[in-house]
Amino acid sequence: MKVTVRPFLFIRDALGDQREIEVKLNSSATISDLLTTLRREYGLPDEIPIGRGVFELFHGNEVRNMVILKDGRNIRFLEGMETKLEDGAEIALFPPVVGG
Amino acid sequence: MLTENELKRYERQIRIFGADGQERLKNAKVFVAGAGGLGSAISIYLAAAGIGGIRIVDHEKIELSNLNRQILYCDEDVGREKAASAEEKLKKINPDVSLEAISETIEENNVLELVGDFDLIVDAMDNFHTRYLLNRTAIVKNIPFFYGAINGLYGQATTIIPGKTACLRCIFPEPPLSMTFPVVGATCGVIGCIQVTEIVKYIVKMGSSLENRLLLWDGLNAKIDEIEIERNPSCEDCGWK
Numbered sequence: 001m002k003v004t005v006r007p008f009l010f011i012r013d014a015l016g017d018q019r020e021i022e023v024k025l026n027s028s029a030t031i032s033d034l035l036t037t038l039r040r041e042y043g044l045p046d047e048i049p050i051g052r053g054v055f056e057l058f059h060g061n062e063v064r065n066m067v068i069l070k071d072g073r074n075i076r077f078l079e080g081m082e083t084k085l086e087d088g089a090e091i092a093l094f095p096p097v098v099g100g
Numbered sequence: 101m102l103t104e105n106e107l108k109r110y111e112r113q114i115r116i117f118g119a120d121g122q123e124r125l126k127n128a129k130v131f132v133a134g135a136g137g138l139g140s141a142i143s144i145y146l147a148a149a150g151i152g153g154i155r156i157v158d159h160e161k162i163e164l165s166n167l168n169r170q171i172l173y174c175d176e177d178v179g180r181e182k183a184a185s186a187e188e189k190l191k192k193i194n195p196d197v198s199l200e201a202i203s204e205t206i207e208e209n210n211v212l213e214l215v216g217d218f219d220l221i222v223d224a225m226d227n228f229h230t231r232y233l234l235n236r237t238a239i240v241k242n243i244p245f246f247y248g249a250i251n252g253l254y255g256q257a258t259t260i261i262p263g264k265t266a267c268l269r270c271i272f273p274e275p276p277l278s279m280t281f282p283v284v285g286a287t288c289g290v291i292g293c294i295q296v297t298e299i300v301k302y303i304v305k306m307g308s309s310l311e312n313r314l315l316l317w318d319g320l321n322a323k324i325d326e327i328e329i330e331r332n333p334s335c336e337d338c339g340w341k
Binding site: 051067 | 134136137138139223224225226227228248249250251252254255256266270271272273274276277281282283288312314316318320321325327328329330332334335
């Protein structure tokens with residue numbers, strides 16, 4: 001199956017400034033499998049340098065500062081990293097922004 | 101009724117909203133949570149637009165390092181309470197507006213009273229703990245909540261209508277890790293102005309809003325994007341609504 005990944009802000013920059021990435025996965029793939037593929041094959045890094053600081057996306061296999069939506073829903077409300085993907089699913093990845 | 105002076109003062113925007121729209125702005129009461137970078141831009145434009153009632157809450161004092169972005173304040177204000185200084189400046193910007201600045205920390209035990217009977221809440225906070233409180237308060241009081249946040253050259257905003265749109269908790273179920281954030285002052289201006297535009301449109305009932313859409317501003321690359329978001333039926337904050 002194919003899913004569409006839409007990265008935003010500096011996560012997009014880290015993935016080569018692509019608005020959408022079509023990722024082929026096996027039919028039983030989960031969000032966890034997708035992230036593994038993005039890290040191994042598409043260069044999604046563990047950390048992104050921002051100015052003079054660093055923004056951590058992963059600590060080991062734990063997602064740190066990245067919101068993951070599947071078809072508009074936060075995966076925390078689905079089955080987290082074990083959320084199953086379907087053909088045509090849209091996955092948005094973006095960093096939370098906190099300051100004011 | 102608008103006075104002669106008001107008709108003149110708001111002439112350029114009455115061309116867009118009509119006198120009827122301007123009266124709606126005059127009768128509106130907006131609660132501004134925070135008088136920092138976002139709060140400065142937001143409150144200045146709300147006052148200039150003729151929002152009739154503005155209550156702004158912030159417990160901090162002005163520091164020199166605030167001045168690159170908190171455009172309500174100037175050098176001589178360093179050390180003063182933000183609330184008192186904000187009230188003074190905003191009254192000068194528009195003396196017709198009823199302005200109340202309160203030097204308090206927004207907390208669980210005072211948030212309902214602080215928001216009182218105001219028509220809507222605009223988020224100008226710098227932490228998710230208080231944002232969640234405001235989100236829940238907006239849902240309980242059934243009033244809109246205008247979210248905005250910034251980091252460096254990046255920003256986000258959305259408009260939350262209880263019972264209709266995804267709430268803040270639907271998008272961010274858990275608070276992001278807290279970190280000291282760098283800020284370019286103009287980013288506060290971009291996001292604060294988007295929030296005020298949303299508020300004005302909501303009050304005068306014009307256009308379409310950022311309901312169920314999260315706007316993302318990438319100032320580094322000068323790009324704007326949006327993400328469609330959905331309500332979570334089992335959301336602990338808005339699921340019952």
